Amino acid sequence: MKTLLMTASLAACIATTAAAQDMITYTTNQPFEDVIFGLENAIIDQGLVIDSTSHVGDMLERTRADVGSDVTIFLKADVYSFCSAAVSRKVMEADPMNIVFCPYDIFVAVSPDTPDQTMIGFRSFPEGAMKEVEALLDTIARAAIGQ
Template identity: 40%
Template sequence: MKQILAAALAGPLMAGSLTAGVAVARADDLVTTYQTDEAFADVAQDIQDAIVNRGYVVDYHGHIGDMLKRTAGDVGAAKPLYKNAEFMQFCSAVVSRSVMEADIGNIAYCPYIVFAYEAEAAPGKVVVGYRRLPKGDGRDQVNDLLDEIAKEASGQ
């Protein structure tokens, strides 16, 4: 499965319901997340596959969890946050053109990011999600795309 991290994207979210071992962890107008008990490495691979199998290229695969572990001493951090945390960014020429033709200012939302993390405090539970774009002006199709990828990677 796929997984990516965006700790900066976290916000207050509404709890969802458990279905077949997989739960909708959070959803609001800022961030949508899904939870799974699949292994983090599998989830991360599923995210990449969900992006690539749609014909997109992962432009960057960020390893935020590793960076936070590596720099913990430099910033005086004593508490580990994540067992694993990553994000993948990508763009779509077709989708982006459509979104930017609707509003040229939508360039602000590209590239698109899907994240996954496994919290140190909740080992074995992987959260997959994305930051939602504001509704309208062509952005709804990006939200739909990101939701499809996050659901696929989390087994929804």
């Protein structure tokens, strides 16, 4: 039983580490609203259109009691979704199954553990054609916080 518990704990640690490695994040002391403003402008500056904004933090807080939780996960958290016709066509011509990655998302969040810091980030992508999308998202995220 002890071995089983240790194995399960190790598996959980590995899963957590793998998930953390699957995203690229930047942290700034800028307020959430400033980062959101910067992100919206950075997306538009690339000639792209924001398809949707998911207010994930609001949803989690609004439904917290309904699901039996008392944990505040984010003070604020939004996910911006958008696509690039040119880049999307290029990566899907390389592999039509790259459709699974479209639209592209960048999140902005503030954790209750670090309320004076705003995090911006996005998922990392597999080697190959999708690295061009990752580079685009990196350019946009950095521009949003003035890097």
